[in-house]
Structures are given as C-alpha cells and as structure tokens.
Amino acid sequence: MQLQLPSPVQQIHLPMFQQKGLEVFVKRDDLIHPLISGNKWRKLKYILQEAQKADKNHLVTFGGAFSNHLLATAAVAQTYGLKASAVVRGEKVANHVLSQCKKLGMQLFFTDRESYRDKPALFQKYFSGDEQAFFIDEGGASLRALPGCAEMLDELDQSFDHIFCAAGTGTTAAGIYSGIKDKFLDSRLHIVPVLKHGEFIKTEIEKYLPIDTQLSVHTSFHFGGYAKVNDELLRFIISYHRQTGILLDPIYTGKMVFALHQLAENDLFKSGSKILWIHSGGLQGLLGMQAKFELIDPDFTQNFTRILSE
Numbered sequence: 001m002q003l004q005l006p007s008p009v010q011q012i013h014l015p016m017f018q019q020k021g022l023e024v025f026v027k028r029d030d031l032i033h034p035l036i037s038g039n040k041w042r043k044l045k046y047i048l049q050e051a052q053k054a055d056k057n058h059l060v061t062f063g064g065a066f067s068n069h070l071l072a073t074a075a076v077a078q079t080y081g082l083k084a085s086a087v088v089r090g091e092k093v094a095n096h097v098l099s100q101c102k103k104l105g106m107q108l109f110f111t112d113r114e115s116y117r118d119k120p121a122l123f124q125k126y127f128s129g130d131e132q133a134f135f136i137d138e139g140g141a142s143l144r145a146l147p148g149c150a151e152m153l154d155e156l157d158q159s160f161d162h163i164f165c166a167a168g169t170g171t172t173a174a175g176i177y178s179g180i181k182d183k184f185l186d187s188r189l190h191i192v193p194v195l196k197h198g199e200f201i202k203t204e205i206e207k208y209l210p211i212d213t214q215l216s217v218h219t220s221f222h223f224g225g226y227a228k229v230n231d232e233l234l235r236f237i238i239s240y241h242r243q244t245g246i247l248l249d250p251i252y253t254g255k256m257v258f259a260l261h262q263l264a265e266n267d268l269f270k271s272g273s274k275i276l277w278i279h280s281g282g283l284q285g286l287l288g289m290q291a292k293f294e295l296i297d298p299d300f301t302q303n304f305t306r307i308l309s310e
C-alpha cells in the first residue's frame with residue numbers, strides 16, 4: 001500500500017487572509033491514500049496493530065451506507081490480507097461507497113436502525129462463531145484511535161496558533177487534542193461538528209481525556225445536520241476549488257472550512273495568527289452529491305468525477 005506520509009502542509013493564499021493578516025495552512029491528509037481517507041487511516045493504524053497482536057484476521061465494523069470508515073476498513077483489510085465485514089445501518093441499498101467496499105472484498109450485512117444501536121449484540125449475532133473476528137466500533141471510535149491522530153502533530157515543522165478539524169464522532173478531534181496536551185503545544189483546537197447539537201462532542205472527548213479552555217467547539221455550521229447541505233455550502237466548495245485548487249467534501253471538510261472563513265471574516269483571529277486546518281479527506285462524499293452539484297456547476301461536477309474516478 002502506498003501511503004503518502006507524512007502528509008504535506010501547504011499555505012493557502014487568499015485575499016481575505018492577506019487583508020486580515022492571517023497565515024493559513026492546510027495539512028493534506030486527503031493525500032495519504034485515495035480510498036483510506038486521511039483521518040480514517042490515522043484512526044485505524046493502532047486498531048489494526050491491536051488486531052494483529054491478538055492474531056485476529058477478520059475486521060468487523062459498523063457504519064451508514066455512505067461511511068468513509070467502511071471504505072477505509074475495506075481498503076486496509078485488503079492491503080493487509082485480512083477479511084473484512086461490515087454491518088450497515090438501514091435497509092439494503094447500493095451506492096458507490098458500498099460497491100467499492102464489495103470490490104475490495106468486504107462482506108456486508110444490512111440491519112434495521114433499531115438493531116443497529118446495539119453493536120456488541122450484532123457482533124454476537126453474526127460473528128460469535130468466528131474466533132478470528134475483531135470488533136471495531138463505528139467510525140473506529142475508541143481509545144486506540146487517538147494516538148494515530150495525535151501523531152500528525154509530530155509531522156509539523158512549525159507551530160500554529162489555531163488548528164481546525166471537522167468532527168463526526170469527535171474521535172479524531174480527541175486524538176489531536178490529546179497530542180496538543182501531551183506535547184505542551186500552545187495551539188488552540190477548533191472543532192466544527194457536522195452534526196446538529198454539536199455540543200455533544202465535548203462529552204465524547206471527555207470520555208477519553210479532560211478538556212479545558214484550549215478547545216473551542218463551533219456548533220452552528222452543521223447546515224441542518226449530517227450530510228445536509230444548501231446552495232451556499234455547495235457554491236462555497238465550488239469557489240474554493242476554483243481559487244485554491246483544493247477539493248473539499250460536502251459532509252465534513254466543506255463545512256469546517258466554511259466555518260473557518262466565516263470566523264476569520266468576523267475577526268475571531270488576531271492579525272498575525274497562524275492557522276492550520278486538517279484536510280481529513282472524504283472526497284468520495286462529493287460523488288454522493290453529484291446531482292446537486294450538477295444543478296449549480298456542471299463543469300465542476302465533471303471535473304471532480306474525473307479526478308475521483310482516476
């Protein structure tokens with residue numbers, strides 16, 4: 001498996017940042033691997049080690065039908081010659097994520113939303129007879145996922161006043177925050193939850209480590225909830241690509257970078273500040289919204305469809 005690690009850091013030059021006296025950089029975790037998008041690799045790294053130590057050769061995990069985590073797990077399993085299975089939330093569907101998963105050899109089990117809540121019970125139901133089966137929670141959420149995410153800070157060769165990341169489960173954010181604390185960095189972590197009622201992210205992080213004021217959660221950039229978008233967000237993603245050449249996904253990084261821009265425009269950051277945002281990947285999410293982008297900008301849509309199918 002070709003992993004591009006350490007992932008590169010590049011500066012983003014935009015007139016607004018120059019006006020505000022801000023230096024903004026991006027950590028390109030989206031470039032780590034075409035299918036194992038950014039933070040999913042970092043989260044899986046030590047989970048995988050644990051599975052190997054326990055001599056388990058069958059990864060079993062959980063997710064929704066568009067889950068980047070399922071795809072990442074399937075790709076990791078194939079690369080390491082492991083078996084992979086996933087319990088997928090909701091009734092049987094077909095889409096580009098799940099067909100990729102199947103192509104990579106992952107076995108899929110669809111389950112209704114009610115049963116999906118109890119993952120240990122599902123693991124028991126489907127895999128109790130398989131001694132090789134190794135349980136990985138939805139999104140890779142676990143204490144084991146943190147050190148892999150914290151490690152990204154070791155790859156930085158300069159310091160930043162502010163670090164931005166998108167959050168679903170909050171596991172990646174918890175990992176970065178633990179790294180900031182362990183390494184005594186002065187950086188403030190800004191978390192942009194992509195789900196409604198994002199305050200829950202703090203509770204999630206506190207399951208792993210205590211938090212203090214070196215962390216901000218910006219809860220008003222969910223655009224209606226998980227995988228919800230509006231024209232303003234889609235247009236932002238299109239214009240961002242035009243101005244910087246960087247593709248954002250509509251589920252995670254699009255919302256987070258939108259938040260960063262809004263906060264910068266509202267002068268949250270002192271002139272002279274250095275800001276880093278984490279591009280956690282997830283570009284497959286663009287394909288899931290192809291039709292919506294098509295209505296606004298067919299050229300852009302053609303462009304990313306070509307890039308992502310390469």
Ligand SMILES: *Cc1c(COP(=O)(O)O)cnc(C)c1O
Pocket residue numbers: 037039040068069139166167168169170171172173249252253280281282283
């Ligand atoms: C899964 C994912 C996230 C969220 O990670 P959590 O650890 O669940 O908070 C962020 N960005 C992208 C691109 C993702 O695929």
